Amino acid sequence: MKIAVINKGKIIVKETSDLELNGREGAVVRVLGCGLCGSDIVKFVHKISKDGTVLGHEIVAEIVEIKSKTNFKVGDVIITSHHIPCGECVYCRNGNVSMCEHFKSTNIVPGGFSEYVYLTEEHLQNVAHLKPENLSEDEASFYEPLGCCVRAIKRANLRGNSTALVIGLGSIGILMAQALRAFGMDVIGCDLIPDRVRRLRDLGISALNVKEMDPNFEADGVFMTSGSDKAINTALKYVRNGGKILVFSSTPNNWGYANNEIYYRELTVLGSYSPAPIDLQDSLNLLRSGQVKVKDLSTVYKLDDIQQAFDDTMNNRIMKAYIKIKE
Numbered sequence: 498m499k500i501a502v503i504n505k506g507k508i509i510v511k512e513t514s515d516l517e518l519n520g521r522e523g524a525v526v527r528v529l530g531c532g533l534c535g536s537d538i539v540k541f542v543h544k545i546s547k548d549g550t551v552l553g554h555e556i557v558a559e560i561v562e563i564k565s566k567t568n569f570k571v572g573d574v575i576i577t578s579h580h581i582p583c584g585e586c587v588y589c590r591n592g593n594v595s596m597c598e599h600f601k602s603t604n605i606v607p608g609g610f611s612e613y614v615y616l617t618e619e620h621l622q623n624v625a626h627l628k629p630e631n632l633s634e635d636e637a638s639f640y641e642p643l644g645c646c647v648r649a650i651k652r653a654n655l656r657g658n659s660t661a662l663v664i665g666l667g668s669i670g671i672l673m674a675q676a677l678r679a680f681g682m683d684v685i686g687c688d689l690i691p692d693r694v695r696r697l698r699d700l701g702i703s704a705l706n707v708k709e710m711d712p713n714f715e716a717d718g719v720f721m722t723s724g725s726d727k728a729i730n731t732a733l734k735y736v737r738n739g740g741k742i743l744v745f746s747s748t749p750n751n752w753g754y755a756n757n758e759i760y761y762r763e764l765t766v767l768g769s770y771s772p773a774p775i776d777l778q779d780s781l782n783l784l785r786s787g788q789v790k791v792k793d794l795s796t797v798y799k800l801d802d803i804q805q806a807f808d809d810t811m812n813n814r815i816m817k818a819y820i821k822i823k824e
């Protein structure tokens with residue numbers, strides 16, 4: 498089977514031996530396609546993942562071999578995510594599921610940018626679902642990233658009708674803004690790129706170029722989806738006293754938030770990283786019901802062109818790459 502691996506600062510496609518169940522519980526799935534996540538880019542660019550790693554976790558796949566207590570069967574087209582919390586450790590009991598050791602150690606093998614993937618029984622029982630028929634493959638691949646947004650919104654725990662500002666309208670910002678609206682918030686998005694501002698407006702949500710923002714605007718909650726250090730100042734400028742800033746991305750210089758600003762203005766700054774199974778379930782419902790629309794957000798690439806997908810994403814030429822693996 499073909500896999501795409503990191504190799505000396507590039508992503509190359511190569512052949513490797515086929516996957517088989519060999520009596521194990523779980524499923525071997527044929528990957529139809531896999532979304533390219535911002536976290537894959539970070540792992541690649543900052544060399545967090547070693548040579549030989551297969552990235553990708555936003556998969557849509559067809560079951561080809563299965564031994565499971567679930568109702569899934571050969572031929573089912575499913576969506577899944579990669580990590581599962583134990584539910585019992587100190588992190589899980591306190592709602593920090595993504596800090597759970599078990600969560601970090603569970604994964605899909607070898608990774609989504611592969612023709613076939615092995616899923617454990619635990620994946621099938623906790624984070625796999627049938628792909629809704631009304632969603633195309635690339636639309637369904639937003640199941641995991643939208644789940645991340647849902648968890649961030651729950652962690653921010655804003656009151657209904659609160660004003661939420663989304664800074665950064667890449668694909669994650671577009672998902673976050675729509676999910677916030679679905680949770681009953683009054684949402685406004687901002688970005689520096691006109692096409693991204695227009696995209697959010699086309700979805701019926703207020704959006705502005707950062708430069709056009711009313712200096713007196715105040716948000717109850719600010720959602721940081723931009724990945725730029727400068728966005729931190731924008732957040733501090735527009736969050737109201739006593740408001741919340743939800744950190745949803747790493748930034749290159751890691752400037753951080755000013756101690757005194759947090760203290761005197763009584764701000765809450767909190768992070769959210771990765772989703773719990775319940776957030777993924779909510780994400781699926783938002784996609785299936787059309788409350789979050791992702792049509793035309795993806796640009797489709799073949800597995801052989803995956804390096805191009807990485808380059809185009811890094812250079813902001815596209816909103817989101819979907820690697821179509823089964824032609």
Ligand SMILES: [Zn+2]
Nearest residue numbers: 534555641642
């Ligand atoms: Zn992801």
Ligand SMILES: [Zn+2]
Nearest residue numbers: 583586589597
């Ligand atoms: Zn745990």
